[in-house]
Every structure is written in C-alpha cells, then in structure tokens.
Amino acid sequence: MESLGVLLLHPFNAYLEQELDRRFRLYRFWETPREEFLRAHAGAVRAVVGNASYGADAALIDALPALEIVASFSVGIDRVDLAKCRDRGIRVTNTPDVLTDDVADLAVGLAIAVLRRIPQADRYVRAGLWKSRGDYTLTTRLSGKRVGILGLGRIGSAIAKRAEAFGCSISYSSRSEKPFPDYKFHVSAVDLAANCDVLIVTCSLTAETHHVVSREVIDALGPEGVLVNVGRGAHVDEPELVAALLEGRLGGAGLDVYEHEPLAPEQLLGLDNVVLVPHVGSDTEETCRAMADLVLANLEAHASDEPLLTPFSGKRVGIIGLGRIGQAVAKRVEAFDCPVSYHQRTEQRATYPSYTYYPSVVELAANSDVLVVACPLNAQTRHIVSREVMEALGPSGVLINVGRGPHVDEREMVAALADGRLGGAGLDVFEDEPNVPEALLGMDNVVLLPHVGSGTNETRKAMADLVLGNLEAHVLSKPLLTPVV
Structure with missing residues (x-):
C-alpha cells in the first residue's frame, strides 16, 4: 500500500x-x-x-x-x-449510508428545534428570564405534522422513517415515484410545499435542483410552514428565503447549509424563528x-480489489418508566435505529419483546448511551438518578429528564457534569423551579428548557378540553373522563 x-x-x-x-x-x-x-x-x-x-x-x-x-x-x-x-x-x-443516520437525525432535530423553539428556550433559562418573567411562550409540536421531503434517497428515506415515528404523514417529490404506497408523491416542489407543514430538503445538488426552493415554493409553504435544509446551500434561493422570513411569508427555518459557506446571511442571525447550525450534518465522532x-x-x-465494509449503529437508549410517555419516546428512538432498554416496576416482555429490561436503574444506565427519565414521581423514584446511576452512565453518557426535577439528584448531576463524569444533559425540569442551578448556565454540554414539555398550542388546547369535559361530566352525573381519586 x-x-x-x-x-x-x-x-x-x-x-x-x-x-x-x-x-x-x-x-x-x-x-x-x-x-x-x-x-x-x-x-x-x-x-x-x-x-x-x-x-x-x-x-x-x-x-x-x-x-x-x-x-x-x-x-x-x-x-x-x-x-x-x-x-x-x-x-x-x-x-x-455511513452518514445517512446523522443527517436524518439532524433534520428531525432542526424541525423540532424550530417548532419548539429549543435554542430560544435555552437562552430564556440561561438569561434568568424564567424566574423574572414567568413561563415561556407556547410553541407547536412536530408530532402529527405533514412532512414533505425533497429527494427520497437514502437520507430522505431515513428522515421519512423517523418522521413516521412522530405520527407525521409523509409526502415527497423526487425525479421518479418510489415504491412507498404510504407516501404521497408530488410531481413538483411547489405542489409538495403546498401540501406540507414542514419541508425538508435532502436531494442531490445538480443544475436542475439549484434553487429548487424558490420564492414560489416558499410562498406555497406559507406563513405557518417550516423549511429545513440539510442538503446543500444552493438548493435554496437564499435572498428569497431571507425576505420571506423577514416579511412573515414563511413560518421558520432550520438550516445546516448555506450558499456561501462559512457565511450565513446576517439578517438571519437575529431571527427567533430560525435555527442555524454550521454544516454539521455528519459531524459526530461515530x-x-x-x-x-x-x-x-x-x-x-x-x-x-477487496470489498468495502462500513458498519454503523445507533445509540443505546435507556428509558426509566415505560408508561405512555416512555413508550412514545421508545417508538421515536427506534425510528433512529436506536436499541431500546428500560427499567420500571415490572417487566413487559410480552408487550415489548424487542426491548431489554433491567431490574435496576444502575444496570440500565451502565448499558445506555442516553438515559431518559419518564417515570412518575413518588417516594421510590425521588432521586432515582443518583450519583451511582450517573457514574454508571459515564463520561460519554447523556441524561435527559422530561419527568420531574426531583427524579434527579441535582447536586450530584452538577458535580458530575463539572467533573466530566457525565457527558451531557438535556433538562426540561428542575428540583426548585423556576430556579436552575447557576453552575449549569455556562456549560456547553447542557441544554436547559423552562419546563415546556407539554407547552404546545395543540396540547394545551387538548388539556383545556379535557378539563372542560370532566366538569361537564360531573355536572351531568356522568363518569369522569380522567378520575384520579
């Protein structure tokens, strides 16, 4: 050689x-x-x-x-x-193929980040605004949205698989119709944009696809629509995109690529409905x-003259609490080719034979790359994520808490993150809300949200409707819809 x-x-x-x-x-x-x-x-x-x-x-x-x-x-x-x-x-x-999963992950991540305003909510917490101004504004969900994909190749197909796990309907435009009967084919990008809520660009860059996302496509997507570009910068007519965002003709954008990299249009830098990342679609260590x-x-x-070999696998996701939320998390991460394991009071082998059960949280953490807390809070689950659990998760592990703040021993978590004994954390809940440990505010390996897990317009309306339904049932002497006691 x-x-x-x-x-x-x-x-x-x-x-x-x-x-x-x-x-x-x-x-x-x-x-x-x-x-x-x-x-x-x-x-x-x-x-x-x-x-x-x-x-x-x-x-x-x-x-x-x-x-x-x-x-x-x-x-x-x-x-x-x-x-x-x-x-x-x-x-x-x-x-x-080697980078297919990472780019697909980022595309979905950008869509969620734009719709749920994750970077903005993180800044809200770090600036101390949660405590001084109160709850963060409601956002909107990805789940159930109509997702349109420009280019249903390897990456587009991987995105479709992930979006389906969020209950999204899939449509696409490509050079030819593909053998996916559950996905709706549109001949043109304009037709596709007019029939989706989130438009994701993944096609190859050619003379034909240069500026395929034109003013007409952007206007068809409309003021509620979100554009995500993980393809190439030149797929999008950038001046038209900037104008549409500034004028409110486009709802938002998540961009990994730009026409004149490493330059991003200066007008985008101050927009709250835009998430910008520096062409990192495939930039993971793996x-x-x-x-x-x-x-x-x-x-x-x-x-x-030897054959090529390119092995690759997804992260191991461990879930504490396989209830409704835990099951929804598992369904979504499976679409990212992540093996799922879990811990809860009883094993559910018959229902979830493909998930690995661990009788203790420490064992679960030791066999996970990402540990997600989704169980109810009670005396037994208070500080269920202890120092021992964090040590088992380790310096490459990531902790996600969407349960309740007291599930995690916050002091031990702060120390583990500061000492490098824990790789990172994504936190929507805290022990003493709206107070957040000050030591977390300056950490680059932590994402902090102001308890916005259910903070979408759709969910809050559904919650309100359920409260009204329970009151009406009580008045009419009918069974309550969601009785607790």
Missing part, C-alpha cells in the same frame, strides 16, 4: 490523516504552495482525498497525470468534476470515524 501516493486536500479529520500517513505515501496539499507541489510531486499522486468543500476540479485532475481514484470524505461529490473523471477513467468514491474508515477501505480496495 505504501506505493500508493495519496494527496490529502485539507486537514479535515485527524484520524483520517493519521491513518493515511500510516498506510500510504501521504502528501499534504496545504503544506506547500500549489504550483511548487505540483512541479515536485504531480507524477507520484495516484489518489486524491477531499470532502464536500475541497474536491478534485478539472484543473487539479489535469495536473495529476497518474491519478487513478478520487475518494471523497462526504456523500456529496458536487466538488468533483465527474465528467473529467469519466474521460480519464478515474474512479470516484464517496461515503454513502460518523466521522466511520467515514474515514470507508475512505481508507475504498483506497485499499482500489489497490487490492
């Missing part, structure tokens, strides 16, 4: 760079001025490794007479001159490692 000269275009992954250096004869393009490098080494380069931002254009390909393969550390290969590669007989590989391994495997396959 050492005879294979590999040109790495940019230092985008330390593990990949290290392994390329170990396995092949590695050239680092950024270390020497371009023309000087090409004069000295052009004939020795047989492989180029790039990514979504740094690719092999026609000029580079022409400058490398011995080039045999371009291996891209990305799914998108719009930075690679495919026509030139075809003319020269140069093989091109990317990293499909996926970057798997992508690097696939790049390496592609290069080795080129040299030795």
Whole structure:
C-alpha cells in the first residue's frame, strides 16, 4: 500500500490523516504552495482525498497525470468534476449510508428545534428570564405534522422513517415515484410545499435542483410552514428565503447549509424563528470515524480489489418508566435505529419483546448511551438518578429528564457534569423551579428548557378540553373522563 501516493486536500479529520500517513505515501496539499507541489510531486499522486468543500476540479485532475481514484470524505461529490473523471477513467468514491443516520437525525432535530423553539428556550433559562418573567411562550409540536421531503434517497428515506415515528404523514417529490404506497408523491416542489407543514430538503445538488426552493415554493409553504435544509446551500434561493422570513411569508427555518459557506446571511442571525447550525450534518465522532474508515477501505480496495465494509449503529437508549410517555419516546428512538432498554416496576416482555429490561436503574444506565427519565414521581423514584446511576452512565453518557426535577439528584448531576463524569444533559425540569442551578448556565454540554414539555398550542388546547369535559361530566352525573381519586 505504501506505493500508493495519496494527496490529502485539507486537514479535515485527524484520524483520517493519521491513518493515511500510516498506510500510504501521504502528501499534504496545504503544506506547500500549489504550483511548487505540483512541479515536485504531480507524477507520484495516484489518489486524491477531499470532502464536500475541497474536491478534485478539472484543473487539479489535469495536473495529476497518474491519478487513478478520487475518494471523497462526504456523500456529496458536487466538488468533483465527474465528467473529467469519466474521460480519464478515474474512479470516484464517496461515503454513502455511513452518514445517512446523522443527517436524518439532524433534520428531525432542526424541525423540532424550530417548532419548539429549543435554542430560544435555552437562552430564556440561561438569561434568568424564567424566574423574572414567568413561563415561556407556547410553541407547536412536530408530532402529527405533514412532512414533505425533497429527494427520497437514502437520507430522505431515513428522515421519512423517523418522521413516521412522530405520527407525521409523509409526502415527497423526487425525479421518479418510489415504491412507498404510504407516501404521497408530488410531481413538483411547489405542489409538495403546498401540501406540507414542514419541508425538508435532502436531494442531490445538480443544475436542475439549484434553487429548487424558490420564492414560489416558499410562498406555497406559507406563513405557518417550516423549511429545513440539510442538503446543500444552493438548493435554496437564499435572498428569497431571507425576505420571506423577514416579511412573515414563511413560518421558520432550520438550516445546516448555506450558499456561501462559512457565511450565513446576517439578517438571519437575529431571527427567533430560525435555527442555524454550521454544516454539521455528519459531524459526530461515530460518523466521522466511520467515514474515514470507508475512505481508507475504498483506497485499499482500489489497490487490492477487496470489498468495502462500513458498519454503523445507533445509540443505546435507556428509558426509566415505560408508561405512555416512555413508550412514545421508545417508538421515536427506534425510528433512529436506536436499541431500546428500560427499567420500571415490572417487566413487559410480552408487550415489548424487542426491548431489554433491567431490574435496576444502575444496570440500565451502565448499558445506555442516553438515559431518559419518564417515570412518575413518588417516594421510590425521588432521586432515582443518583450519583451511582450517573457514574454508571459515564463520561460519554447523556441524561435527559422530561419527568420531574426531583427524579434527579441535582447536586450530584452538577458535580458530575463539572467533573466530566457525565457527558451531557438535556433538562426540561428542575428540583426548585423556576430556579436552575447557576453552575449549569455556562456549560456547553447542557441544554436547559423552562419546563415546556407539554407547552404546545395543540396540547394545551387538548388539556383545556379535557378539563372542560370532566366538569361537564360531573355536572351531568356522568363518569369522569380522567378520575384520579
């Protein structure tokens, strides 16, 4: 393998760079001025490794007479001159499937973040406004929304699977109709946008899909609609998007990609109905490692004609309390290919044979990457998430509490997060609401919400209707709908 000269275009992954250096004869393009490098080494380069931002254009390909393969550390290969590669007989590989789950996860996460205003609610808590101004404003849910997907390829299909777990109806637009009878096909992006609440862009970037999300599409989506882009920035007509958001013609947007990266339109930075992330769709440790391994495997396959292998799996999610909310959480995380385990008073093997039961919370935590608290609060479950449980969850584990604040020993949690004994936490509830431990406010590995778990317009109306229904039943001497005592 050492005879294979590999040109790495940019230092985008330390593990990949290290392994390329170990396995092949590695050239680092950024270390020497371009023309000087090409004069000295052009004939020795047989492989180029790039990514979504740094690719092999026609000029580079022409400058490398011995080039045999371009291996891209990305799914998108719009930075690679495919026509030139075809003319020269140069093989091109990317990293499909490996990052499918992460991009799909982020797409759903962005939709939820926009609809539930999660970043804004986090800032509300950190600024002390929950205590001084009271409860956070009501938002709206993802569950039950009509989700439209532009491009039903690997990533689009993975998003559809996840959205279905939220009770969302799925429609899509693609070059051709797919064999998914439960999904409604729309011939045009405008028709799709007019028939969905959340429009998610996942298609490949081509001449035909450049600015596929035009003013007409945005207007069809409308003032209640949300646009999520995890494809490429150029899929969206960015000036039209900015104008629609400023004018209230579009309800909100969740963006991972932009037309002129790393620049995001300045007008978006102050908008509360927009969530912006810096092109991190595949940027998890697991996926970057798997992508690097696939790049390496592609290069080795080129040299030795061996098949590629790209294993990947989802996070292990443990749920404390498999009641209504716990079951709904389990259903949703299963759609993310996450194995589910749980702890509660009794095992439910007959009902949930695919879930692993643990008789103690410590055992559950020791076998989970993410621990979700969803049980009722009583004397037995107070401080059920103790120091011992947090130690079992460990420095890579994440704690999510949507139950009640006293479920968690808050002092121990703060200490574990500060000491690095716990990886992170997402908290909607606290022991002494609306007071939040001050030490949490400056932590980057914590997301804090002001007890907004049921704070959507839909749920509050349903709760109000249920209160009214109980009162009317009492007046009419009928059975109560939800009696407690």
